[in-house]
Amino acid sequence: MTPEQIRAEIELQPTGEKIRTTRKQLTPKLSQKELAALCNLHYNHLGKVERGASNVDLLTLIKVSFAVQLPVFEHLRLPASAIKRKLAPTDKMISHRLRRVLKIIANCILQLLKQKNMSQEALASAMDIDRSEINKYVHGRINMQYTTLVRIAMHLEVETQALLKPQAA
Incomplete structure (x- = not known):
């Protein structure tokens, strides 16, 4: 999954999920077709929005918000758990x-x-x-500051880039 795809899912899916959840919590519950008709949208488009497969534009959000009597900003709240779940593969x-x-x-x-x-x-x-600090660096157990990398290169009398290129054994 590319960063753009992840970003799109983070931005679209929670908004679509919120619309679906709101639609199902209404009394009486509305089907996608019924909500789409109230919003003057095609039900296929509403389904794509709810799944996060289609961009949701501001006009659609306003129409849905008006139909379900919920402020627009309520549809835009992104749950931290959803963001964390989507970013986990990227972090890894x-x-x-x-x-x-x-x-x-x-x-x-x-x-x-x-x-x-x-x-x-x-x-x-x-x-x-x-010496324990050097030991951590030479065993790759600690992330080092760039300035530390420069200092190591200076003391080894090499260019900093030499520490970033695999050497022939």
Whole structure:
């Protein structure tokens, strides 16, 4: 699912779900066809709006709101749980990619330390930080600030980009 598709679902689906829920909670309940007729809309379009498969324009929202006697803004409230549920796959993908990047950086640091015949302790000492911090970086267990990346590159006497490219073994 692309970011645009996720964004569209976040924006459209909760609004459509709210319209459907409101329609079903009315006394008496209205069918899609009945609500569509009250709103002067085609029932297929209303069905697509309720499923989040079609954009809901402001005029449609106003018509539906008038028909069900509910303020327009009530249809626009996005439940946090719906947003969280839709973003979970994206968060997972970003987290996975971040771990891969941290692993590349860690491997580059280890290879450069070996090439420079420098220990982790020596690098930590040169950077005036605790060796445990360097250990976290070289094992990809901690997200580092860009300035830390620059400092490591400086002490290893390489360009910062060298820490972002997988090295040949």
